[in-house]
Amino acid sequence: MVATYWYLALGAVVFALGTFGLLVRRNPLVMFMCVELMLNAVSVTFVALARQMGDLGGQISVLFVLVVAAAEAVVGLAIVVAVMRRRPGATADDVSSLSG
Amino acid sequence: MAVAVFSVCAVIIVAGALGVIIFRNPVHSALSLVASLFGVAVLFLTLDAHFLGVVQVVVYAGAIVVLFLFVIMLLGVDRAESLRTEPIGGQRPVALAVGVGVLVLALLFMVGFDGLGVRQGDFPALDSCTGLPVGASESPLALECPDGTEQASNIRQIAAGVFGDYVWAFQLTGLLLTISVVGAVALARRPRRQPDGAEQAH
Numbered sequence: 634m635v636a637t638y639w640y641l642a643l644g645a646v647v648f649a650l651g652t653f654g655l656l657v658r659r660n661p662l663v664m665f666m667c668v669e670l671m672l673n674a675v676s677v678t679f680v681a682l683a684r685q686m687g688d689l690g691g692q693i694s695v696l697f698v699l700v701v702a703a704a705e706a707v708v709g710l711a712i713v714v715a716v717m718r719r720r721p722g723a724t725a726d727d728v729s730s731l732s733g
Numbered sequence: 734m735a736v737a738v739f740s741v742c743a744v745i746i747v748a749g750a751l752g753v754i755i756f757r758n759p760v761h762s763a764l765s766l767v768a769s770l771f772g773v774a775v776l777f778l779t780l781d782a783h784f785l786g787v788v789q790v791v792v793y794a795g796a797i798v799v800l801f802l803f804v805i806m807l808l809g810v811d812r813a814e815s816l817r818t819e820p821i822g823g824q825r826p827v828a829l830a831v832g833v834g835v836l837v838l839a840l841l842f843m844v845g846f847d848g849l850g851v852r853q854g855d856f857p858a859l860d861s862c863t864g865l866p867v868g869a870s871e872s873p874l875a876l877e878c879p880d881g882t883e884q885a886s887n888i889r890q891i892a893a894g895v896f897g898d899y900v901w902a903f904q905l906t907g908l909l910l911t912i913s914v915v916g917a918v919a920l921a922r923r924p925r926r927q928p929d930g931a932e933q934a935h
Contacts, residue, residue: 635739638843640776643743645839647750647769653832654754657825662759662805666766669797670750673773676789680780692782692887693894699785699792700906704913706797710804711917717808718923 640681648674661713665706672702738779746772763801767794783887 651671655664676695683691749769756762770793777786895903 635735635779639739639743640780641843642840643746643776645836645843647746648839649832649836650747650750650754652835653828654750656828656831658754660759662801663753663762666753666762666801669766669793670753670769673770673793676785677773677776680777680782680785683782684780689890689894692785692891693899695782695785696788696891696895697899697902697906699788700910703792703797704909706800707913707917708920710800711920714804714808714921721809 637681637685641678644674644678644681646674647671647677661716662710665709665713669702669706672698735779738775742772742775742779745769746776759805760802763798763805766801767798770794770798781887784891 648671651667651669651674654667654670658664658667676698679691679695679698683689746769749765749767749772752765753762753769756765770789774786774789774794777783777789
């Protein structure tokens with residue numbers, strides 16, 4: 634059985650990678666993907682600690698995180714579609730104002 | 734065996750995460766994200782979270798990434814982004830510093846976390862049936878277990894939790910999903926044209 638340390642370290646590495654990507658990339662879609670990466674890193678941490686503690690609450694939390702991630706992706710992508718339709722090829726730098 | 738599975742999955746996950754950041758084409762990034770998510774799903778299986786492993790594949794790889802790909806293809810934003818230009822001076826070093834800082838903080842927290850110093854045997858003995866400490870009999874998790882002869886599956890335990898202790902949160906997620914669907918339709922709808930053909934004011 635792999636020690637819980639390794640799962641937490643992996644989660645930390647993936648979370649840091651997601652943070653870096655979120656700050657570096659300018660395509661809004663890729664930025665969303667980096668957010669998903671960060672959510673997944675936290676999910677790994679939750680499940681690993683759920684096993685360590687023998688508490689099922691961690692797994693149920695991940696279930697709710699999954700639902701929130703789905704809702705976030707839906708609304709975020711709808712915003713991206715709305716922005717892109719108005720200004721094709723927009724990057725995150727171009728969306729400086731929310732005035733339709 | 735478990736170490737080998739974990740190692741392979743960790744390599745796939747980290748490589749996928751790197752691919753999301755490095756690939757210039759968003760489609761390639763999305764495919765790389767799928768690889769990373771699959772690795773996480775396998776890790777869930779190794780952690781005895783069978784239900785979450787399946788849900789991870791179905792929801793993330795099956796729904797969310799497909800949604801990403803639909804948006805990429807429909808909008809035609811699969812132009813390669815030039816990674817050479819740096820719009821804000823010094824953005825990359827700062828981002829790298831923030832990323833490394835997050836990593837160091839997370840690792841420091843991990844080392845300093847008391848619960849990890851405790852070996853698994855130091856926790857109260859768990860009932861093999863309910864997954865709860867022995868003696869906590871007043872639990873919805875003990876629904877289907879006749880005197881420990883049959884072990885409750887992971888799915889059954891999660892169901893008992895979701896529809897027991899967490900039922901209000903579960904109901905609220907339904908509300909959240911409904912609101913997000915309505916919001917997505919309202920946002921992505923084409924703006925209604927005026928009768929004289931003039932587009933709405935920007």
